[in-house]
Amino acid sequence: MTGDNSFITASKPSDGTVRASRPAAACNGHVTTHNGAGMAISPPSTAKPTYHMNGITNGTASKAAETRPFYQRVLALVEELELPCAVQHERDSRPPLLRFHQPSELAQLLPMQLGEPVASEDELLQLCRRAAELSVRTDDVRFRNQLFGGMDKYGLAGALLTECLNTSQYTYEVSPVFTLCEAELLAKVRRIIGWSSGDGIFAAGGSMSNQYALAMARYNRHPEVKTQGMFGAKPMVVFTSVDSHYSIMKAANWHGFGSDNVVQVGTDSLGRMRPDLLLEAVQRVLAEGREPLFVNATCGTTVLGAYDPVPAIADICQQYGLWLHVDACWGGAAMLSRRWRHLLTGIERADSVAWNPHKMLGAPQQCALIVTRHEGLMHHCNSAKATYLFQQDKFYDVSYDTGDKSIQCGRKVDAFKLWVMWKAHGDAGLERIIDTTFAASRFCAAEVARRPGFRPVLPSNDSQCANVSFWYVPEALRGQEETEEWWQRLDQVAPRIKEGMMRSGSLMVSYQPLPSKRFHNFFRLVFTGAPQPSEQDVTEALDEIARIAEGL
Numbered sequence: 001m002t003g004d005n006s007f008i009t010a011s012k013p014s015d016g017t018v019r020a021s022r023p024a025a026a027c028n029g030h031v032t033t034h035n036g037a038g039m040a041i042s043p044p045s046t047a048k049p050t051y052h053m054n055g056i057t058n059g060t061a062s063k064a065a066e067t068r069p070f071y072q073r074v075l076a077l078v079e080e081l082e083l084p085c086a087v088q089h090e091r092d093s094r095p096p097l098l099r100f101h102q103p104s105e106l107a108q109l110l111p112m113q114l115g116e117p118v119a120s121e122d123e124l125l126q127l128c129r130r131a132a133e134l135s136v137r138t139d140d141v142r143f144r145n146q147l148f149g150g151m152d153k154y155g156l157a158g159a160l161l162t163e164c165l166n167t168s169q170y171t172y173e174v175s176p177v178f179t180l181c182e183a184e185l186l187a188k189v190r191r192i193i194g195w196s197s198g199d200g201i202f203a204a205g206g207s208m209s210n211q212y213a214l215a216m217a218r219y220n221r222h223p224e225v226k227t228q229g230m231f232g233a234k235p236m237v238v239f240t241s242v243d244s245h246y247s248i249m250k251a252a253n254w255h256g257f258g259s260d261n262v263v264q265v266g267t268d269s270l271g272r273m274r275p276d277l278l279l280e281a282v283q284r285v286l287a288e289g290r291e292p293l294f295v296n297a298t299c300g301t302t303v304l305g306a307y308d309p310v311p312a313i314a315d316i317c318q319q320y321g322l323w324l325h326v327d328a329c330w331g332g333a334a335m336l337s338r339r340w341r342h343l344l345t346g347i348e349r350a351d352s353v354a355w356n357p358h359k360m361l362g363a364p365q366q367c368a369l370i371v372t373r374h375e376g377l378m379h380h381c382n383s384a385k386a387t388y389l390f391q392q393d394k395f396y397d398v399s400y401d402t403g404d405k406s407i408q409c410g411r412k413v414d415a416f417k418l419w420v421m422w423k424a425h426g427d428a429g430l431e432r433i434i435d436t437t438f439a440a441s442r443f444c445a446a447e448v449a450r451r452p453g454f455r456p457v458l459p460s461n462d463s464q465c466a467n468v469s470f471w472y473v474p475e476a477l478r479g480q481e482e483t484e485e486w487w488q489r490l491d492q493v494a495p496r497i498k499e500g501m502m503r504s505g506s507l508m509v510s511y512q513p514l515p516s517k518r519f520h521n522f523f524r525l526v527f528t529g530a531p532q533p534s535e536q537d538v539t540e541a542l543d544e545i546a547r548i549a550e551g552l
Contacts, residue, residue: 066121066122070121070124070125073121073125074125074128077125077128077129077132078132081129081132081133083132083137083139095137096504096505096506097136097137097140097142097143097505097506097507097508098135098136098137098502098505098508099133099134099505100502100503100505101134106134109130109134110127110130110131110134111127136508138150139151139530139531140531141531141533141534141537142506142507142508142537142540142541143508144507144508144509144510144525144526144527144541145508145509145510146510146526147302147330147356147359147360147526147528148358148359148362148365148528149362149528149529149530149531150362150528150530150531151362151363151364151530152361152362152363152364152421152425152529152530154420154421154423154424154425155362155363155364155367155417155418155420155421156364156417157417157420158364158416158417158418158419158420158421159364159416159417161416161420162178162412162413162416162417165413167413168403168409168410168411168412168413169182169202169402169403169411169412169413169414169415170389170401170402170403170404170406170408170409170410170411171389171390171401171403172396172397172398172400172401173394173396173401175413177416178413178415178416179400179402180400181415181416181419182201182202182402182415183400183402184419185202185369185415185418185419185422186199186200186201186202186369186371188422189353189355189369189371190371190373192335192336193335193347193348193350193353193371194347194348195348195371195373197373197375198371198372198373198374198375199371199372199374199375199376199377199378199379199405200369200370200371200372200378201369201370201378201402201405201406202367202368202369202411202414202415203354203368203369203370204366204368204408204411204412205356205366205368206245206247206327206329206354206356206368207245207247207250207251208368209327209329209354209356209368209369209370210245210247210248210251210296210325210327210354211247211251211254211255211407212352212370212378212407213294213296213323213325213351213352213354213370213372214238214248214251214252214255214257214294214325215255215381215382215407216323216351216352216372216374216377216378216381217293217294217323217325217351217352218236218255218293218294219377219380219381220323220351220374220377220381221236221293221323222236223380226381230256234289234290234291235257235258235261235290235291236257236261236290236291236292236293236294237257237261237262237263237285237290237291237292237293237294238251238252238257238261238262238263238293238294238295238296239262239263239265239278239281239282239292239294239295239296239322240262240263240264240265240295240296240298241264241265241266241267241271241272241273241296241297241298241301241308242264242265242266242267242516243267243271243298243301243302243303243304243306243514243516244264244296244298244301244327245298245301245302245327245329248262248296248327249262261290263281263285265277265278265281266516267306267516269458269459270304270306270458270459270461270463270464271301271303271304271305271306271458271517272306272307272308272309272463273297273298273308273309273313275309275312275313275315275316278295278313278316279316282316282320282322286320292320292322293322293323294322294323294325295313295316295317295322295323295324295325296325296326296327297310297313297324297325297326297327297350298326298327298328298331299326299327299328299330299331299332299334299343299344299347299465300328300329300330300331300332300334300465300467301330301465302330303467303469303512303514303524304457304458304464304467304469304514305330305331305464305465305466305467305469305526306463306464306465307331307343307344307463307464307465309346310324310326310344310345310346310347310349310350311345311346311349313346314346314349314350318349323351323352324349324350324351324352325350325351325352325353325354326344326347326350326352326353326354327354328344328347328353328354328355329354329355329356329359329368330356330359330360330465331343331344331360331465332344332353332354332355332356333355333357333359333360333361333434333437333529334434334438334465335347335355336361336427336430336431336434337431337434337435337438338431339435339438340434340435340438343463343465350373351372351373351374352370352371352372352373353370353371353372354368354369354370355368355369355371356368356369357369357418357421359528360434360437360465360466360527360528360529361421361430361433361434361529361530362433362528362529362530363417363418363421364417366414367414367415367417367418368414369415378405379404379405381405382404382405382406382407383404383405384404385404386404386409389401389403389404389409390403390404433529433530433532434529436529436532436533437466437527437528437529437532437533438466438527440466440527440533440534440535440537440538441464441465441466441467441468441526441527442462443535443538444468444525444527444538444541444542445460445468447538447539447542448468448470448542451542451546452478453472453473453474453475453478453546453549454470454471454472454473454542454546455470455471455472455473456468456469456470457469457470457471457514457519457522466526466527466528467524467525467526468524468525468526468527469522469523469524469525470522470523470525471490471493471494471520471522471523472493472494472497472523472545472546472549473490473493474493474549474550474552475550477489477490477493487520488520490520490521491513491520491521492521493521493549493552494511494521494522494523495511495521496552497511497523497545497548497549497552498510498511500548500551500552501544501545501548504548506544506548507541507544507545509523509524509525509541509545510523510524510526511523511524512524523545525541
């Protein structure tokens with residue numbers, strides 16, 4: 001194996017106990033061992049494990065046998081490793097964000113094969129420990145790789161409770177409290193958007209929310225498709241920006257529209273859909289004999305964080321009778337803030353809105369919802385009237401049996417963790433989370449604009465979500481003519497810096513090209529609300545990028 005495995009080297013004293021080569025350190029009342037980089041790592045067991053009250057050892061059995069249920073031992077492990085707490089260590093003593101290994105190496109560090117059971121719960125706990133130690137610490141403020149990060153502590157508590165209760169959210173009889181929680185949350189979000197009525201559901205992620213929206217749009221226009229299918233129907237066309245999420249293309253595929261009937265509309269210099277090009281596209285589709293059906297406006301695009309101009313798009317939808325869906329999975333959190341609500345101006349004119357609280361707001365994965373202003377439409381669109389679940393002669397109000405409007409049968413309880421968060425923070429507390437997150441992104445953009453070697457992808461503006469996009473130009477490439485060959489060389493910089501981050505475990509920031517703008521590889525640094533980012537966190541991330549780049 002070629003990977004650096006020094007972090008699991010251990011010595012074995014005469015008493016049979018495996019100890020790491022570094023001294024042990026106390027952590028939350030437990031004792032852990034650390035590798036050279038400061039990361040708590042447990043060596044693989046080489047002797048038959050035995051049960052002990054204070055954790056895992058090998059050799060002679062303890063007098064006091066471990067009697068706790070296994071899940072309690074795992075919870076103790078979670079506390080020991082400080083997994084959900086996002087504990088911020090001093091810079092020089094922080095454990096790595098991750099320990100990267102190639103798949104073949106990782107498979108040797110953690111046995112993946114299934115078949116025979118493990119010898120004991122001690123051995124199983126050891127496997128859980130190693131799985132955690134070899135995973136990415138998304139709760140660390142240095143994790144800026146995706147549109148999610150750590151977890152709100154109250155949301156985590158709600159998630160733990162729902163896991164323990166292990167129910168399915170399809171009927172009131174098996175999920176009474178959570179049904180009411182979901183209904184209250186959906187009504188709250190609709191009121192924030194500006195609707196007095198409507199419907200909605202918590203879905204299995206933002207991509208699934210977009211699927212719901214497209215299904216409702218088709219049913220609203222052509223309810224006969226539910227029973228007769230699309231055979232012989234005029235091709236229906238979906239419009240979305242060239243920078244929108246790829247789930248729109250997948251939804252068109254799944255629903256039988258076909259990717260050729262997805263029109264990708266061009267964007268302006270800030271990545272926002274151009275209404276003039278949308279109007280041209282709708283008129284062109286009509287002239288071709290196809291049927292315009294659905295427009296997806298994005299509020300917070302994945303890469304640039306752009307907010308499409310909803311009012312102008314809504315005017316076109318109203319003129320041509322098109323369903324307007326707003327994919328606000330990333331940028332929808334701005335509606336909780338009086339300071340940033342203007343980014344979503346016009347959202348109340350949409351037919352449906354998708355929002356993922358597990359992104360910027362920090363709800364535990366996953367927490368995603370879709371709401372519509374059309375009351376009853378979601379149920380009529382998706383209902384199959386399964387008589388073994390949705391009996392109409394029950395002794396309670398069956399309108400609370402929400403499962404028939406879902407395309408799932410069993411459905412995980414995702415609403416309660418957000419309900420607990422909202423109860424804990426209140427409207428004002430959630431607003432502070434969003435304001436702090438946006439403030440960090442604006443500080444980062446200003447730092448990028450002033451630092452040598454950092455070049456913003458977009459001009460300075462206040463209309464983006466909490467995304468900061470930039471190139472890093474190493475000193476060796478500065479002051480040169482920016483020919484195509486120069487750009488090809490710069491194109492290699494971001495991937496190599498990313499590799500340096502991953503191998504050192506010091507930071508995680510994503511990079512990507514943007515073909516629609518002919519942009520070569522650049523970094524996208526995104527900010528989320530858990531843990532709350534500070535200006536120091538921003539400067540340290542940018543410092544680390546520059547340090548790795550100049551060391552290439």
